[in-house]
Amino acid sequence: MYGFKCIAKSQVCNMIEDCPDGSDESNCDDCILTQCSPDVCIPDHWSLNCSTANSLKMNETNEVTNLRNLVFSQYAEYQIVDLRSTLLSDFIKEKFFNNITVTGKVLADYKLCCSYFRGEKLPAHQCEAEEETLSTCEDLIGDSLKRVLLWIVALCAVFGNMTALGYRILFERATLHLTYVLFVTCLGVSDLLMGVYLVIIASVDVVYRGVYIVHKMSWKQSTLCQIAGTLATLSSETSTLFILFITLERFLTIRFPFGEHKISSLGKYVLISVALCFGLLLSVAPILFRDMSLYSNNGMCLGFPLRKSSGTAWIYSVTVFLFFNSILFVVIAIGQFLIFITISQQSSKFKSESQASARRADNITVALKLSVVVLSNFICWFPVCVLAIRTVFSDYEVTLETYAWIIVLVLPFNSALNPVLYTLPRISKSWTDFKRRQSTRVSKS
Template identity: 30%
Template sequence: DLEGNQIKYLTNSTFLSCDSLTVLFLPRNQIDFVPEKTFSSLKNLEELDLSSNMIMELPSHLFKDLKRLQKLNLSSNPLLYLHKNQFESLKQLQSLDLKRIEIPNINTRMFQPMRNLSHIYFKNFQYCSYASHVRICMPLTDGISSFEDLLANNILRIFVWVIAFITCFGNLLVIGMRSFIKAENTTHAMSIKILCCADCLMGVYLFFVGFFDIKYRGQYQKYALLWMESLQCRLIGFLAMLSTEVSVLLLTYLTLEKFLVIVFPFSNIRPGKRQTLVILIGIWMVGFLIAVIPFWNEDYFGNFYGKNGVCFPLYYDQTEDIGSKRYSLGIFLGVNLLAFLIIVFSYITMFCSIQKTTLQTAEVRNHIGREVAVANRFFFIVFSDAICWIPVFVTKILSLFQVEIPDTITSWIVIFFLPVNSALNPILYTLTTSFFKDKLKQLLHKHRRKSTFKIKKKSLSTSIVWTDDSSSLKRGVLKKISLGDSIMKQVS
């Protein structure tokens, strides 16, 4: 045991006369390099611990002669690279510790030769998918998936279906209502329906996540790598990204539209129906491009959407391709953060403009009154967006500075915070508005009147039939009485 002895270097002859050695502990030293033949004489070595040193690179055939090695600990070293054949000679290895080590070039070939390996310890749960034949892999979860299930948390499993149903049902209901009930501002109604379509895609994404969670239940780790690299995973990740980006861009446009109307009430800057249609098509095209660009160059972006079981590129680690990191940061801390700041600035300016205005005429009040009501409603939509997006921005900023983020936080952001905004939007911008409340009351009142009229009409028809039948009965009785009298007279 040579732990903590401030050993700085090893040579090829350091253990030359230690051929009977079975256990070698060298943790917490200052070793920064290990020559290729350092352990060549240790034929009987069964346990080797090189943890907590300063080793940045290991020679490819360093462990070539350690045929009997059963436990190897390389944790807490600043290793930059592991060779594909690094462990191919370790046929008897049972435990491998690689905790707190980033492995940028990790692949399944590294661990396949170790068929007796029963325990492996990684820094990231995602690495476990590259050693699916190992019985016990740590950590057990990344906060989203576990060794057995795509969604590790029972609460997340329930939430994914509930939010998916609420999101799809709510947005489809709003699209139907907006199509059936004629609005005063048709261009605004069109924008809301397009926003509902974008939010509905998030519900579709969640339904797919729930479906594949059921499909891989109890055996996820066996298929984890295949799933994350599959076309299905990439496509549902594409849907989620398209939904979030179109939603963010649409809310920014709607906010700027209200900003121009309220801050400059008499200007003619407000877009018409044709201009609005062009803007909406442009927003969808930009959202589509943002979501599809990672498919174009896999060498640069890597598997952009397949970084976790839910196929959403929210956070990254050091193994991620440089292009993927830059693009992810550019979208979340560039486009989305800029949109969020524009929305916040616009609403602050709008409310300051309303409070500071000195115009008192009824004409101006009537002109901006309706727009203020709409702005108040959109404020709550933006506020819900802020609640959803602030955790995303904080997570991205922390990951940029390589701060360790608890796995459970990222899982709740992906499954709950982002999608719940799409589920709440229909309530905020349609179902709670005074216009739609009034229209709904009118429809219900009209339906009630029709029902009452039908009941009265049916009752009246029944009365007429009964009266006619009664009259006929009376005439029949009178005829019978008259006939009886005539017979009696004849008899008498």
């Protein structure tokens, strides 16, 4: 009874005054509603004893620290304990369920079903939780093979891109004014950021080896996890944009070899600024709007939507990673198709006119090499986008094993492969030319 009439529990603290005196909306900051009994409201600094209840279900109104205030009587016995909608924190005590008897099931977060928190009294088969994507109770990266591959991809991405950038700055600085060279260099910086992200994740796995579940919540909510997620998003979005710009620049260069239409000197810097600003905006937005918590959804600090969910974070993830990226890749695919059509037409023209412009041949060679980079990125990302689309618009569900391989190997793979594709051949050619010059000097002397 509230005031002069009875109201349902759902009408209490719902930001609407249903009682004449407004008492149903008073003291809401200090009040927790629980389904332990039909209508129970307790201050959050009190303890709740549910020893007389047959089942316990904590609802979604509970805050992060509420569960530690839940005191089980050692004589309490339950058929079902449902804690799936309760947010957890690192304040949960070891052997959390040792004081109660559960005859049926405990439905909980994966963390509570680990032996460290479950205790000896509750058997593992009585605790049900949704499996983690990559993590186990002991480790952030539970599979040894995935752990090794993650380190390989991370180190290749970091050292490969650092080598590529260093080579261009030290030995090919004179070509940095060229539009496509500048775009490729920016792509290398983007891929380097992905390598840094992978090193952070792999290092955290080492730090928390064997005790990850104890630190799971603090890691996912940490500043470092937010930074890692920001780097991954910034890298993936700017990389996609620079690949689009490379495709555009090569098409204009091949289609109009005499420069009738091209990206101007000012235009290339405007495009680079747009890519960086847009990438920063998309990657930082989940941190600025706390209700998203996009990077705190999993231990990898990623927000890619390969598992169906709901809420603001999931909608944002679908919009950015799925719809926006899919549109970009469709445009890239069209651009690559037009490049190959143009090359075919010009090759036929060369044969019919018995002429081969060195400049055009050069442009075509560069376009074909860069097309390999573009197509490799497209081949990696396109299947992932297709899986995400199926997940969003149908009942299809990506298996946890597939999801794990996509996160560890598929998504970051191009960050390690790109420098090999667009820089290693140039380094090899430069080394061959250097050896040829050396041998020529020796023969002349």
